[in-house]
C-alpha cells in the first residue's frame with residue numbers, strides 16, 4: 337500500500353442514550369436498529385420502572401438503564417442523548433446534558449422561547465458539543481431530492497409553497513397536546529413542520545440553507561377550555577417573490593402534503609414529514625407546465641427516517657462540527673421565532 341493510501345477506518349459508533357420513555361422515544365429506539373453510525377445504549381426516565389420497561393423492550397443493559405436523568409448524564413458510556421420530553425422541559429434537560437459533556441439531538445420545537453434557544457446554543461458552543469433541533473424529515477433522501485429539484489430549476493423559479501400537518505386527537509385536558517403548561521397546541525407540535533419546510537425550500541430557491549419570512553399573518557382556533565390552538569394557518573412572504581401557506585391542527589384532519597409551485601411546473605410531496613417510519617419506497621410527483629401527467633420519482637431509503645437523522649447527527653459529531661447541516665443553529669432560531677410569532681398572532685400564550 338502506498339504511503340498516501342491510508343486504510344479506511346470505520347468511525348466508532350456514536351453511543352446514544354434517550355431521555356424519556358414516551359411515544360417518540362420508542363419510535364426513535366426502533367429506528368436506531370438501522371443506524372450506520374450509532375447504536376442505542378441507554379435510557380433515562382423519571383422512574384426506574386419506566387426505564388426498565390423501555391430497556392427491556394429495546395434490549396438495553398441494566399448498567400445503562402437509569403431511573404433518573406442525572407444517572408443517564410453521568411453514564412460514561414453514553415456519548416450523545418436524544419431529548420424526547422415535552423417541549424417546556426427541553427431547555428433544562430439539554431443544558432444539563434451539554435454540561436455533562438454529551439452531544440444533544442433535541443426534539444422539536446427546541447424550546448419555548450428564543451432566550452432558551454440561545455442559552456442552549458451557548459452551552460453547546462462553550463462545551464464544544466454538537467446540538468441539533470430534531471427535524472428528521474430534513475435528513476431523509478426524499479427531502480434532499482426535493483431540494484435538488486428546486487435548486488436545479490426543475491419547476492423554474494419557485495413562487496409558492498403550500499404545506500399542512502394536522503391530525504385529530506382525543507381531548508385530554510392534562511395531555512401534552514392540550515395543556516399549555518406542557519407546551520400544548522398544534523403550532524408548536526406540528527405547525528413547525530410545514531413552516532420549517534417552507535423556510536428551507538424558500539432558502540434553497542434563494543441559494544441559502546434557509547430563509548426567514550419577511551411577513552407572517554396568521555389565524556387560528558383555540559380550545560375553549562385550555563386555550564391551546566386546535567387549528568391554525570399562516571401566510572408568509574419571503575425574499576425573491578416567494579409566498580407560502582402553512583396549516584396545522586390537533587382537532588382536524590387535512591391532507592398532510594407539501595406542494596411547490598414554480599414558474600414552469602409543480603412538485604407534490606404526498607408524505608413530506610414523517611415520510612415513512614419503515615424502510616420503504618416513497619414518491620414525489622413532478623409535473624412540468626404542459627405535461628399531461630406528473631412524473632413519479634421514487635426514492636428508496638436504506639434505513640428508517642430517525643436512523644437517517646441519528647446518522648446525520650453522528651456524522652457531524654465525527655467531523656467535530658457543533659452544527660448539523662440539516663438544521664443549523666440560526667435556522668433553529670428562525671424556526672422558533674416564526675412559530676412563536678404564529679402563536680402570538682393566534683392568541684396562544686405560554687408562561
Ligand SMILES: NC(=O)c1ccc[n+]([C@@H]2O[C@H](COP(=O)([O-])OP(=O)(O)OC[C@H]3O[C@@H](n4cnc5c(N)ncnc54)[C@H](OP(=O)(O)O)[C@@H]3O)[C@@H](O)[C@H]2O)c1
Nearest residue numbers: 356357358359360361381382386420421422423443444512
Ligand atoms: N420527531 C417526531 O416525529 C416527533 C413525534 C412526536 C413528538 N415529537 C416531539 O417529542 C417530544 C415528546 O413528544 P411525545 O409525543 O413522545 O410525548 P409523550 O409521549 O407524552 O412522552 C413524553 C415523555 O417525556 C417524559 N417527561 C419528562 N418530564 C415530563 C413531564 N413533566 N410531563 C410529562 N412527561 C414528561 C416522560 O418520560 P418518563 O416518564 O420516562 O420520564 C414522557 O413519557 C415533544 O417535544 C414533541 O414535539 C416529535
